[in-house]
Amino acid sequence: MTRKTDLQEHDLQEELVVIGEVVKPHGIRGEIKAFLFSEKPGNFKQYKKIFLQEKTGGRTAAYRVVNSREQGKLAILKLENVDTREAAEALQGMNISLNKADFPALDPDEYYWHQLKGLAVKTETGRELGRVKRLFNAAAHDIMVVTGAGHEYMIPVNRDIIREIDEAGGTIIISAPPGLLEMNK
Numbered sequence: 001m002t003r004k005t006d007l008q009e010h011d012l013q014e015e016l017v018v019i020g021e022v023v024k025p026h027g028i029r030g031e032i033k034a035f036l037f038s039e040k041p042g043n044f045k046q047y048k049k050i051f052l053q054e055k056t057g058g059r060t061a062a063y064r065v066v067n068s069r070e071q072g073k074l075a076i077l078k079l080e081n082v083d084t085r086e087a088a089e090a091l092q093g094m095n096i097s098l099n100k101a102d103f104p105a106l107d108p109d110e111y112y113w114h115q116l117k118g119l120a121v122k123t124e125t126g127r128e129l130g131r132v133k134r135l136f137n138a139a140a141h142d143i144m145v146v147t148g149a150g151h152e153y154m155i156p157v158n159r160d161i162i163r164e165i166d167e168a169g170g171t172i173i174i175s176a177p178p179g180l181l182e183m184n185k
Contacts, residue, residue, distance in 0.1 A: 016051055016060070016097040017114045025088035026076050032088045034075045034096055037137075041075035044068035046104060050079075051097040060097070111165060113142075121146045121155070121172045124163060129153055129181070132172070144172075153181060 020036040036043060044050075045068045053060045067078040082088055103112060113135045121129045121144070130148015135157070137143075142157040155161060155174060164173040 015100050016053070017100055017103075017112070018053070018095045019098050020096040022052065022091045022094045022096060023074060024092050025085050028085045029078075030082040030084050030088045031076050031078050032082070032091055033071070034077050035073070036075060036096075041070045041073060043104070044075045044077060047098060047102060049099075049102070050077075051099070052091055052094040053097055055093065055095055111167070115167055116144065116157075116165070116172065119165070119167070119170050119172050121148075121153075121174060123181075124173060124175050129155075129174075155180070 019038065020034050023033040023035050025031070026033045034041070034044065044065060047065055047068075049062055049064055051060050051062050063082070064080040065077060066080050069076050079091075082091065100114070106112070116132050116135060119132050121132060123129065128148065130146045130151065130153070133145045133147045133152075135142055135144050138156075140156075144155045144157050146153040146155055155176075161174050161176065161180075162172060163175050164171075166172070
């Protein structure tokens with residue numbers, strides 16, 4: 001495998017966010033099929049540089065995206081210096097990361113998942129539920145998994161439930177409809 005740059009700086013590792021994974025090689029000229037967690041494979045057209053990371057926390061390498069096209073829910077990527085099927089095969093299963101500074105700008109009421117992880121979640125009445133442990137996408141909307149005080153809550157991320165996100169203050173205020181918190185126990 002051709003390696004562009006091995007990154008050792010802790011600061012850069014802190015700035016990387018996993019956005020997808022390399023599914024498998026595509027064709028014989030070094031292209032890869034990539035799955036993007038945002039379900040918007042067209043976003044790869046905006047990214048000039050991505051980072052591929054071994055899932056075990058090992059090596060991280062930067063690659064310039066030469067070309068990108070959509071294929072259903074996947075993206076076909078051509079990376080600089082990955083010119084053979086064998087080189088593409090060596091990337092299979094790696095996480096695809098992006099520097100936080102390279103994320104596209106959002107509308108004021110939109111957030112990236114990495115911005116919500118770790119925030120404290122409270123109800124409008126002040127009941128503390130815990131912290132956002134992870135998020136995942138369900139058919140209708142994203143789900144926030146909140147853990148704390150021996151409980152795990154699955155809270156839909158939508159405008160009817162999420163009342164306020166104070167990233168600077170580290171809190172999310174929710175308005176839980178009747179039964180939501182009880183069914184999560």
